[in-house]
Each structure stands twice: as C-alpha cells, then as structure tokens.
Amino acid sequence: MAADPGCVVIGAGLAAANVVQTLREQGFDEPITLIGDERERPYERPALSKGYLQGKTEASSLYVHGENWYADHGIDTRFGEAAVSIDRFGRQVRLASGDSVAFRQVVITTGSSPRVLDIPGTELAGVHTLRRIGDGDALRAALDEGGRWVVIGGGWIGLEVASAARAAGREVTVLEYAPLPLQRVLGDRLGRYFAELHRSHGVDLRTGVSVSEIVGSGGKATGVRTDHGLVPADLxxxxxxxxPNTALAAEAGLKVDGGVVADERLRTSDPAILAAGDVVTARNTALGRSLRVEHWDNAIRQGRLAAMSILDRPGRYDWQPYFYTDQFDLGMEYVGHAHAEDDVVIRGDTAGGEYIAFWLRDGLVTAAMNVNIWDVNDDLRSLVGRAITTDRLADADIALTDL
Known part of the structure; x- marks a missing residue:
C-alpha cells in the first residue's frame, strides 16, 4: 500500500501514458501508480493492424516511453497485475494480488476489448482478434505460414488486416454484414470506394453476409458458415x-452509459475519479453532446486533459475526432464526426486515388477526409463546423485556406 495517497491510473495504455507524463511535466509531485493487466509498458496500438502486422514496424518503436522512463520519473508501475475493484469511500484500489493502493484521484483508462461473436467455434485454434502485441505477434507468424484467411467484419481493423494479409500473398475473404464496408462511418459512396479498393487488390469481399458458426476439425478452425454457404479458412x-471495459467503473457505482460517463473535463460522477480514452463517454463541447471515441489521437489528447483537470488547469474536451488508416496504396486522414446519411462532396479524382471528401448536414461541414493528399488535415479541421457551399468545397481551384 502506498504510504501517501496520490494519483492512481488504471489501464496502462496510450491514454494512461499521457496522463502520467503530463502530470510530471506540469510539476505534480505526489505519488503516481500506473496499473495495467498487460506485462508490457504503455504502447501505441494503431500499427498492430498496419506496419507491425506487415513486418515494417518493430515492437521497440511502439512503446510510448523508454524502458526506464517510469522509474526515472518516480512512477510506481504495476504491469501484469489487474485492478479488481475501486473502493470509492475507503479511497483504495484493490489489485488481483490482494494488494491495495491508496488514492487521492483515480483515472480510469481501461480501454476496450474486441467484441465477441456469440456463435459456436470462436474458441477454436486459428481464430484471432487483434488488440494487443501478442495478438499481432500471432498474426505476423501466421502470415508466413500461407493458407486462406477469412476476416469477419469490414470495419477499419478488418480491412487493415485484409490489406496486410493480401500484401503478404495470402488468399483473403472478408465477410461483412452490411451492404458495404464502412457504410456506417463513410456512407454509401465512399463505402463503395473502399469495396472496390479491396476487390481490385484481390480481396474476396462479400457483403450482406450473416455469419452463424466457425467450424473446425481437430480443434482448429477450417471454415466459416454463413447464410450463403461455407467459406473455407485456415485462419x-x-x-x-x-x-469499452466499463465493468470496474460500474461495480464501483460510477455512472455508465455506453462508456464511463464524464463531463467536458473528463470528471465522472465521483469528483475524485476521471476517465480517459476508449472507455469514456464524455461531453464534447465542439459537438454539443457526449461522445465515445476509440482512436489514437483522442487517447493522447484525453490523457493530457485528464492530467490538466487533476491539476485544475484550463482545458476541456473541445476538439474534433481524428483517425487515419493505411490500406494497400491508400493513406487517409479523417477529422470530424459525420453520419452516414450526411451529404458527401468530393474535391479531386476518386478514380486517381487522390481526393478530399467533405460531409455536410444542414449546410454545415461535419467532417472531412484527405486521401493520398498530405499536409492538409489542419486546414480541414478548421473547416469542420462551418457553413460552406458545396460548389466551393468541390472547386479545387479554391485553396482550402480560402474557403
């Protein structure tokens, strides 16, 4: 048990790393304890489905800080040990080992876990999800073994995995329940664009497909049963x-609604407890509503904001969401928060693979995406929320800075 209560950060991911770094940078001299159920120190996850899976990025480059950084900054790390409860009234975090850590403030950064399909066969060998370094290691090894890959889900992770597997020469089938991949995020027009991107690179993309079972032989997956028949698979x-991993917060009596509920300063229903990263549904003042975002940029920013809130320094959740992807020869950045039914305006040539997309609702830009056009995302960010006519958005002769 810590001799003096300080700040306890539960969940040692990217948001947590930015909490503890910002606290120390801003002069916080109380004890800090960082608790994570992985044995790894905090690392960045986006490359797991991109460069790391493809073998272009090594594990050493994923870590947020060097191996000795935490000790050098007086941070007590409990890696490989899960927090099992938060005693809000006794001001203690209890660990799986039976130990307890006293706190003055807690930051919950427990992140999220891959959604589990409620179908037979998910326990078979050769069935994978991708969230942790160990998951990436297993898939990297499998890329060298050949065979047929079936990816269930045509979202960002599924399509990035499919891209990496095809680049390694694997035979890949993607099974997506919706009529188009990424339809819920990008809408029909750009959903069709990503569908064609994958099909043109040899991915067998099947949409409108319902999966009912993963079948196997000898304890190993051999196929995926769908409403359109059996798809053979080696992996x-x-x-x-x-x-979102909200169980710890819910059991502590904190308000949970699609995530740990927090205000624009990331304070939960208990003023001594904050939440940041994938796990939190916080009020975004730029959008005027609560939002939960599962992206790299948000984890960094919210980690810093949580620290500033602990220190009672200025700051609030007032930025537009941002994410990026790399698939085949496509690199993309997206800023804002559009709905699939928003109007889409294209500037540039989708056929040539270099363009900017804008989403509009009631005349206002809700989001923008640059595809294979670089160093413009800050300009796009400044346009989100503004009223701009569709003809001006589409006119490439008008500089983004002049819109």
Missing part, C-alpha cells in the same frame, strides 16, 4: 468492433 480474424 479466421474477428474484427467486429470493440466494447
């Missing part, structure tokens, strides 16, 4: 989204 990757 199956399930990428159907993620679920």
């Amino acid at each position: 199956v990757v399930i990428g159907v989204g993620a679920t």
Whole structure:
C-alpha cells in the first residue's frame, strides 16, 4: 500500500501514458501508480493492424516511453497485475494480488476489448482478434505460414488486416454484414470506394453476409458458415468492433452509459475519479453532446486533459475526432464526426486515388477526409463546423485556406 495517497491510473495504455507524463511535466509531485493487466509498458496500438502486422514496424518503436522512463520519473508501475475493484469511500484500489493502493484521484483508462461473436467455434485454434502485441505477434507468424484467411467484419481493423494479409500473398475473404464496408462511418459512396479498393487488390469481399458458426476439425478452425454457404479458412480474424471495459467503473457505482460517463473535463460522477480514452463517454463541447471515441489521437489528447483537470488547469474536451488508416496504396486522414446519411462532396479524382471528401448536414461541414493528399488535415479541421457551399468545397481551384 502506498504510504501517501496520490494519483492512481488504471489501464496502462496510450491514454494512461499521457496522463502520467503530463502530470510530471506540469510539476505534480505526489505519488503516481500506473496499473495495467498487460506485462508490457504503455504502447501505441494503431500499427498492430498496419506496419507491425506487415513486418515494417518493430515492437521497440511502439512503446510510448523508454524502458526506464517510469522509474526515472518516480512512477510506481504495476504491469501484469489487474485492478479488481475501486473502493470509492475507503479511497483504495484493490489489485488481483490482494494488494491495495491508496488514492487521492483515480483515472480510469481501461480501454476496450474486441467484441465477441456469440456463435459456436470462436474458441477454436486459428481464430484471432487483434488488440494487443501478442495478438499481432500471432498474426505476423501466421502470415508466413500461407493458407486462406477469412476476416469477419469490414470495419477499419478488418480491412487493415485484409490489406496486410493480401500484401503478404495470402488468399483473403472478408465477410461483412452490411451492404458495404464502412457504410456506417463513410456512407454509401465512399463505402463503395473502399469495396472496390479491396476487390481490385484481390480481396474476396462479400457483403450482406450473416455469419452463424466457425467450424473446425481437430480443434482448429477450417471454415466459416454463413447464410450463403461455407467459406473455407485456415485462419479466421474477428474484427467486429470493440466494447469499452466499463465493468470496474460500474461495480464501483460510477455512472455508465455506453462508456464511463464524464463531463467536458473528463470528471465522472465521483469528483475524485476521471476517465480517459476508449472507455469514456464524455461531453464534447465542439459537438454539443457526449461522445465515445476509440482512436489514437483522442487517447493522447484525453490523457493530457485528464492530467490538466487533476491539476485544475484550463482545458476541456473541445476538439474534433481524428483517425487515419493505411490500406494497400491508400493513406487517409479523417477529422470530424459525420453520419452516414450526411451529404458527401468530393474535391479531386476518386478514380486517381487522390481526393478530399467533405460531409455536410444542414449546410454545415461535419467532417472531412484527405486521401493520398498530405499536409492538409489542419486546414480541414478548421473547416469542420462551418457553413460552406458545396460548389466551393468541390472547386479545387479554391485553396482550402480560402474557403
């Protein structure tokens, strides 16, 4: 048990790393304890389905800080040990080992876990999800073994895995329940664009497909049963989204609604407890509503904001969501928060693979995406929320800075 209560950060991911770094940078001199159920120190996850899976990025480059950084900054790390409860009234975090850590403030950064399909066969060998370094290691090894890959889910993770597997020469089938991949995020027009991108690179993309079972032989997956028949497989990757890890918060009596509920300063229903990253549903003042975001940029920013809130320094959740992807020869950045039914305006040539997309609702830009056009995302960010006519958005002769 810590001799003096300080800040306890539960969940040693990217958001947590930015909490503890910002606290120390801003002069916080109380004890800090960082608890994570992985044995790894905090690392960045986006490359797991991109460069790391393809063998272009090594594990050493994923870590947020060097191996000695935490000790050098006086941070007590409990890696490989899960927090099992938060005693809000006794001000203690209890660990799986039976130990307890006293706190003045807690930051919950427990992230999310891959969504589990409620179908037979998910326990078979050769069935994978992708969330942790160990998952990436297993898939990297499998890329060298050949065989047929079936990816269940045509979202960002599923399509990035499919891209990496095809680049390695694997035979890949993607099974997507919706009529188009990424339809819920990008809408029909750009959903069709990503569908064609994958099909043109040899991915067998099947949409409107319902999966009922993963079948196997000798304890190993051999195929995926769908409403359109059996798809043979030597390896199956399930990428159907993620679920926030809210159990610890809920059991502590904190308000949970699709995530740990927090205000624009990331304070939960208990003023001594904050939440940041994938796990939190926080009020976004730029959008005027609560939002839960599962992306790299948000984990960094919210980690810093949580620290500033602990220190009672200025700051609030007032930025537009941002994410990026790399698939085949496509690199993309997206900023904002559009709905699939928003109007889409294209600037540039989708056939040539270099363009900017804008989404509009009631005349206002809700999001923008640059595809294979670089160093413009800050300009796009400044346009989100503004009223701009569709003809001006589409006119490439008008500079983004002049819109």
